[in-house]
């Protein structure tokens with residue numbers, strides 16, 4: 001990440017990843033953050049205010065599948081942390097169909113050398129299918145243009161999370 005970059009936090013939740021991205025893009029950069037829950041938007045806004053970084057972040061209480069309509073230009077990074085809000089309502093989870101729309105939209109804005117990450121959590125209702133489908137979408141990307149790495153933790157549970165990282169290759 002460089003000063004002045006644009007980035008997406010597609011699932012702001014409690015705002016930890018948003019804050020991380022806001023620090024990285026610097027005062028002239030922008031982070032676009034999405035969450036469907038007012039509670040998550042409020043928690044993230046409070047975290048940014050406490051760190052005096054709110055002016056670099058634009059928050060949308062909206063589904064991340066709408067992200068293409070919300071800003072112009074390319075991004076250097078996009079982070080998706082799927083599932084439910086820790087400490088919140090566990091029935092309000094990301095869903096396979098909108099997640100697939102959103103990751104494809106974010107990838108289409110990713111600049112060469114940029115990175116898109118997706119943390120997937122099998123184990124909760126709908127989580128297994130979402131994890132499988134995102135992984136299979138990533139595995140099917142054109143390897144000429146995208147480098148894909150999938151990290152599986154050996155977990156304490158039968159369904160540990162996975163990190164899917166996709167880099168848009170810079171032209172040679």
Ligand SMILES: C[S@@+](CC[C@H](N)C(=O)[O-])C[C@H]1O[C@@H](n2cnc3c(N)ncnc32)[C@H](O)[C@@H]1O
Nearest residue numbers: 011012013014015016017035063064081085094
């Ligand atoms: C695991 S939490 C994110 C944690 C967050 N990255 C952090 O640092 O605290 C997942 C979040 O995704 C949100 N979410 C669920 N469906 C969504 C959707 N369609 N679009 C955007 N956010 C969504 C949930 O409301 C929840 O806050």
